[in-house]
Ligand SMILES: *[C@@H]1O[C@H](CO)[C@@H](O)[C@H](O)[C@H]1NC(C)=O
Ligand SMILES: *[C@@H]1O[C@H](CO)[C@@H](O)[C@H](O)[C@H]1NC(C)=O
């Protein structure tokens with residue numbers, strides 16, 4: 001087993017050769033009924049899978065055409081052609097979209113009542129060499145608003161989405177020996193535990209954490225050999241096993257209904273493997289081929305597919321709006337079941 005892990009670890013060296021931007025998402029796993037309907041604020045921490053516009057407009061990526069072509073018709077800072085996880089989760093919770101932290105001083109104060117997003121594309125729980133706050137820093141920003149912008153009673157009726165982990169692995173494997181990946185996965189999940197505990201202790205009573213999505217199927221990795229895909233999926237499985245243990249432990253220690261895993265891994269796989277047996281969602285014919293194929297040498301040579309709605313992935317790392325919509329359609333049953 002140890003040597004198998006080592007083999008996987010060394011394969012990863014070839015897999016994680018380049019560092020792109022953002023990533024990750026949400027989950028469910030509490031056996032307790034959730035009462036999201038009575039909740040009125042959403043606070044978001046994490047990376048590009050949840051960032052609805054915190055990065056600087058001078059940054060490339062999410063602020064450049066053709067990002068945002070489906071919604072709102074121009075770049076909005078989302079790492080997709082349109083709506084992403086935060087939009088769909090807010091809708092599911094019947095909460096209006098939380099304002100982004102970077103725009104909080106520019107919007108009508110009444111907008112603050114829906115919560116706030118501190119998620120920045122490219123970040124991780126640890127530093128990933130982007131000029132944006134890691135998760136600890138994001139929670140610091142949130143903490144600074146407590147007492148003046150948000151009161152304890154605001155928080156007790158709120159939900160947190162903690163979108164995390166892919167960038168830590170992308171960054172680690174692009175800079176460090178993959179032989180240490182197993183212990184690094186433990187460090188990442190331990191740091192997630194620290195962050196979840198802190199968000200809870202600051203007063204948010206419902207905290208949703210996504211499992212890591214099946215990295216082997218995202219275009220960035222899917223282009224590799226079956227062994228590479230197996231290696232990355234091994235990483236994902238190990239991360240998610242540890243995450244489930246941590247969430248079970250936290251729920252046992254604190255409050256059985258506080259922490260919820262939103263199973264992105266399962267939902268992504270369900271959508272990717274759907275051949276029509278799930279009527280509510282589209283069949284994506286080539287799910288691991290991204291719509292917007294970025295030419296890293298010459299951006300203007302990048303190519304765009306005819307219809308982003310026919311693609312599951314928007315770029316090498318991020319789902320399209322239609323992809324996210326399908327994922328949330330699959331997840332809705334479980335979340336709805338937990339709500340009622
Ligand atoms: C988060 O970022 C700060 C500032 O760069 C750094 O000092 C701190 O060590 C980071 N935290 C973690 C857990 O990596
Ligand atoms: C919860 O924690 C207690 C005390 O540590 C332990 O005895 C119990 O088995 C745990 N329950 C679960 C479901 O993990």
Ligand SMILES: *[C@@H]1O[C@H](CO)[C@@H](O)[C@H](O)[C@H]1NC(C)=O
Pocket residue numbers: 205254255256257
């Ligand atoms: C657990 O959650 C319930 C409902 O949110 C709350 O009333 C209770 O005080 C919480 N208990 C602890 C130990 O946090």
Ligand SMILES: *[C@@H]1O[C@H](CO)[C@@H](O)[C@H](O)[C@H]1NC(C)=O
Pocket residue numbers: 263266267270330331334
């Ligand atoms: C929904 O919950 C059931 C029961 O826990 C689980 O077996 C299933 O995998 C979940 N589906 C998704 C998409 O998370």
Ligand SMILES: *[C@@H]1O[C@H](CO)[C@@H](O)[C@H](O)[C@H]1NC(C)=O
Pocket residue numbers: 297298301
């Ligand atoms: C970009 O496309 C042009 C025209 O097709 C081609 O001549 C050029 O070599 C391409 N550049 C790169 C870096 O691939």
